[in-house]
Amino acid sequence: MSTTIRTQPPPRLRRLPGHGLTDVALARLFIAPSVLVMAAVVLFPIGFALVTSLRSYTRRQVDGFAGLANYATVLSDPAFWAAMRFTGLFTVTSVALEFVIGLAFALLMNHARRGRGMTRAVILVPWVIPTVVAGQMWAFMFNINPGFINSLLGLDDFNWLGSAGWATVTVIAADVWKTAPFAALLLLAGLQTIPAELYESARMDGAGAWQRFRHVTLPLLRPAIMVALLFRTVDAVRVYDLPQVMTGGAFGTESLSMLVRQFIVITPDPGIGAALSTITFALVLGVGVLFVSQIGRSMVEGGSTR
Amino acid sequence: MSTVNGTRVRRRSGGEWLHDGLLVVVFLWCLAPFVWLILTSLKQGDAALNDPDLLQGPFGLGNYVAVLAQDFALNMRNSFAVASMATLLSVSIGVMAAYALARLPVRRRIALMTGVLAASLFPPVALVPPLYEAWRTFGLLNTYEGMYLAYVSFSLPLVIFIMSTFFAAIPRELEESAKIDGASALQAFARVILPLAIPGVVSAMILTFVTAWNEYLLASTFAPRNPEIAQTVPVAIATFTGAVEYQRPIGTITAASVLVTIPMIILALLLQRRIVAGLTAGAVKG
Numbered sequence: 113m114s115t116t117i118r119t120q121p122p123p124r125l126r127r128l129p130g131h132g133l134t135d136v137a138l139a140r141l142f143i144a145p146s147v148l149v150m151a152a153v154v155l156f157p158i159g160f161a162l163v164t165s166l167r168s169y170t171r172r173q174v175d176g177f178a179g180l181a182n183y184a185t186v187l188s189d190p191a192f193w194a195a196m197r198f199t200g201l202f203t204v205t206s207v208a209l210e211f212v213i214g215l216a217f218a219l220l221m222n223h224a225r226r227g228r229g230m231t232r233a234v235i236l237v238p239w240v241i242p243t244v245v246a247g248q249m250w251a252f253m254f255n256i257n258p259g260f261i262n263s264l265l266g267l268d269d270f271n272w273l274g275s276a277g278w279a280t281v282t283v284i285a286a287d288v289w290k291t292a293p294f295a296a297l298l299l300l301a302g303l304q305t306i307p308a309e310l311y312e313s314a315r316m317d318g319a320g321a322w323q324r325f326r327h328v329t330l331p332l333l334r335p336a337i338m339v340a341l342l343f344r345t346v347d348a349v350r351v352y353d354l355p356q357v358m359t360g361g362a363f364g365t366e367s368l369s370m371l372v373r374q375f376i377v378i379t380p381d382p383g384i385g386a387a388l389s390t391i392t393f394a395l396v397l398g399v400g401v402l403f404v405s406q407i408g409r410s411m412v413e414g415g416s417t418r
Numbered sequence: 419m420s421t422v423n424g425t426r427v428r429r430r431s432g433g434e435w436l437h438d439g440l441l442v443v444v445f446l447w448c449l450a451p452f453v454w455l456i457l458t459s460l461k462q463g464d465a466a467l468n469d470p471d472l473l474q475g476p477f478g479l480g481n482y483v484a485v486l487a488q489d490f491a492l493n494m495r496n497s498f499a500v501a502s503m504a505t506l507l508s509v510s511i512g513v514m515a516a517y518a519l520a521r522l523p524v525r526r527r528i529a530l531m532t533g534v535l536a537a538s539l540f541p542p543v544a545l546v547p548p549l550y551e552a553w554r555t556f557g558l559l560n561t562y563e564g565m566y567l568a569y570v571s572f573s574l575p576l577v578i579f580i581m582s583t584f585f586a587a588i589p590r591e592l593e594e595s596a597k598i599d600g601a602s603a604l605q606a607f608a609r610v611i612l613p614l615a616i617p618g619v620v621s622a623m624i625l626t627f628v629t630a631w632n633e634y635l636l637a638s639t640f641a642p643r644n645p646e647i648a649q650t651v652p653v654a655i656a657t658f659t660g661a662v663e664y665q666r667p668i669g670t671i672t673a674a675s676v677l678v679t680i681p682m683i684i685l686a687l688l689l690q691r692r693i694v695a696g697l698t699a700g701a702v703k704g
Contacts, residue, residue, distance in 0.1 A: 138603045139522035143530070146515035146574060153545070153571040154537050160548035217447075220440050231441060232694060236686040237448045239697075242632040244652035245675040249455050252668055260454065263470035293448055294697070301698035350541040353634045357656050369543040373639065376547050385547050393544040400539035 158393065164386035172382060182387035192388070195371040198355075198364055201280065203348040206287045210344055211337075213288065214295025219329075221296065222303040232300075235293040243290065247357030250286035254358075279363035283355050287348070295340050302336025303329070342403040349396050368392045452679070459672035467668050481673035489645040490674055493654040497678075500562050500637075500650060501630035504569035505623050512577030513619060517607055519578065520585035521593070531582075538575035545571060546639050553640060560648050564640045569633060573626040580625065583699040584618030585611065621696030624689055628682065651678045 133141070168178035186192050221231050238246070253260045254272040262270050272278050306329065314324045330337075352369035359365045366374075372392055375385035454472065461467050462478045518524055519531060549568055550559075558564035588611055596606040612619075634652040641648040643657075655678070658671050686693060 133602060133604055135522050135603045138607075139518040139524045142514035142518035142522065143524065145511040146578065147530075149511060149570055149574060150533070150537055153549075153568060154540060156552075157545050157548035157571075160551075161544060164547065217444050220437070220444060223437060224441055225434070226438075227441070229690065231444060233687045233690040234445055234448045236690060236693060237452060237683055240628060240682040240686040241452070241679050242634075242652050242655075242675075242682070244632070244634050244656050245455075245679055248655060248671050248675060249451055252458070252672070253451065253454060258458075258468050258668070259470040260472070289447070289451065293444075297694060297697055301694075346539050350543065352543060353652075356634075369541060369635065372543045373546055373635065376550060376639075382547065382551075389544045389547055392541055396541045397536065397539055400536070404535065 161386045161390050161393070164382055165390050167383050169381050169383045178383055182381075182383040183391070185384055186387045186391060191366070191371060194364065195366050195368045198280065198366060199349060199351065199368045202284060202287070202351060202355075202367065203345060206284045206291075207341065207344045207348050209284070209288045210292045210295045211341065213292040214340070215299055217293065217296035218299035218303055221300050232297070235296060237293075238290045239294045239297075241290070243353035244357050246286055246290045247354045250282060250289070251358040254282045254285075273359055274363065276363045279359050279365050283358055283365055286354050286358065287351070291344060291347070295344060298340040298343070299333065299336055302333045305336075306332045338403060338406055342400065345403065346396060346400050349399055350392075368395070452683075455672055455679075456676055458668065459676045461669065481669040482677070485670050485673045485677065488658070488670070490651075490654060490677065492645040493649055493651045494678070496562070496641075496645065496648050497631055497651040500565045500569070500648075501627045503562060504566040504573055504630040505626045507566060508570050508573040508577050508626055509619065509623050512574050512622070513581050513612075513615075515574075516578045516581030517585050517611065520582040521590075521611075522603070534575045534578050537571065538579065540571065542568075542572060542633075542635055545636065549636075550639060558640075560641045560644060562648055565633075565637055565648065565650070566630070568636050568640065569630045573629060576625060576629065577622045580622045580696050580699045581615070581618055584615050584621075588614050617692060617695065618699075620689070621692045621699070624685065624693055625696045628685075631682070 165182050166178060166180075167174050168176050168181065217235070221228065221235070224231060241249075251273060252258070256262070256269055256271055259269070261272070262268065270278075272282050310328050310332070311324055314328050319327065350369050351367045352373070355361060355365045355367050356370055361367075361370050361374075369392065372385065372389045375388055376382075457472050458467070459481055460477045460479070461469075461474070462476045462480050466474050466476060519527060519534075524530065545568055549564075553559045553564045558567070592610050592614070593606045596610045597603070601609065632652060633650075634656065637650045638653045638656065641650065642653060643649055645654060651674075655671060655674050658667055658674065
């Protein structure tokens with residue numbers, strides 16, 4: 113590719129504005145808009161929430177410095193711990209299931225001799241369906257009326273969405289359905305970078321299928337696994353759409369994100385809402401940092417000078 | 419690809435049969451719930467809609483007629499406008515930033531990339547309190563601007579990630595030879611590199627559009643009602659109410675769901691390669 117370009121006659125270049133820009137100046141010019149926009153829609157909100165969370169309010173009016181009192185209020189609120197419990201349970205269970213099912217799908221697709229393109233297209237369907245649609249769909253399928261899943265399982269009038277514990281199961285089921293294929297795509301991309309010769313030589317050394325999986329596939333798939341787990345875990349910790357649409361947060365399915373939004377709309381105290389959203393932000397960031405430190409600098413250094 | 423016909427000639431072994439059988443499981447997983455959705459949306463009348471038997475008719479297009487009578491076309495218009503603007507804005511400035519981060523001498527490059535990563539971990543709900551106050555002050559509640567400006571907070575990091583991977587894969591010699599031919603840094607980018615990165619730009623555009631089209635949390639906070647102004651599709655689908663209050667109208671909701679999902683599925687099938695390339699950009703490195 114590069115050699116054919118080189119041997120071509122020089123392209124005729126009209127003078128564009130900014131012709132004389134140096135690389136450094138161009139870099140600044142190119143980065144500035146993104147930095148400005150991110151400052152406006154990410155940095156400003158974080159700072160604003162931090163400041164708000166340290167103030168005390170009476171009827172939505174600032175009336176002084178609250179120190180950490182708002183945080184103490186949030187941390188002693190049973191609703192916060194209930195949301196933590198649901199969010200934690202949801203995250204651990206759904207990410208684990210998505211990972212196992214996604215890996216199984218990826219291995220199947222990687223070995224497929226036929227219909228690879230077809231399968232890859234089909235596997236995008238759950239990903240592309242809006243989460244709200246997926247939530248409504250699964251809520252109706254689990255609902256007593258029309259009772260589709262109950263009739264599939266031979267249950268009579270089991271109230272999935274209306275009982276503590278099982279309501280959580282329905283939300284997790286909908287999430288696993290929607291995102292296991294996404295995990296499969298990320299893992300499949302990783303599988304396809306593993307050279308076939310490695311499997312050949314492992315086979316020659318007498319390694320069975322399980323040993324090849326355990327000693328060739330898993331170690332080499334580690335970077336892709338970490339990336340898939342990072343994306344999925346961070347997404348799961350900030351879950352909002354599915355429980356909001358399916359159960360409205362009833363029967364112990366209120367997530368942290370739902371609680372934050374509740375507070376903003378209902379509570380007359382912006383300080384407490386801001387403290388809650390800052391805690392949520394710190395939690396999500398903490399989970400992210402944990403993964404990124406595991407992946408190492410490789411992701412950040414992405415398109416580096418190599 | 420030519421192996422398809424080659425393997426057909428051979429007798430298929432038991433292992434291959436088992437394998438194809440398992441692939442059917444993948445197909446069913448992905449498609450069966452959607453088949454349920456379509457069949458339910460076509461059922462007419464309460465008796466059929468409340469029957470767990472999927473093939474219990476009568477069938478017809480009544481639910482679709484009802485949905486379109488409820489201003490759903492306006493919701494589609496709003497979603498299209500907001501998602502398009504979010505895509506245009508974040509792709510146009512994100513592509514430049516990604517190129518600078520991948521190729522140009524940038525001071526504090528690692529710090530900036532870390533910032534992008536941190537921003538992509540950002541929980542959208544943390545935007546709700548501050549932006550709700552700010553939008554109220556600026557009069558941006560119930561407007562397209564209020565939504566797509568907020569969407570840039572998560573679509574811009576996405577674009578920068580995807581595009582810096584694509585730019586990094588383009589050989590450096592191309593810029594160098596363009597510069598030897600007298601091109602400036604800007605010309606090398608605009609005339610040589612950008613045309614080669616078009617597939618990446620398409621990937622970034624689709625992913626941004628789909629994410630914005632499906633967004634619910636911010637849309638339901640900043641524009642909760644009024645399809646004629648700015649209410650988007652997911653908000654409408656989440657809040658449809660039937661003739662009887664507290665009874666969710668299964669017919670209308672499923673019909674509306676099919677209406678918004680069909681274009682997205684067609685998009686996914688047509689642009690499958692570009693979407694997978696975008697989704698997995700970054701995932702295979704490391």
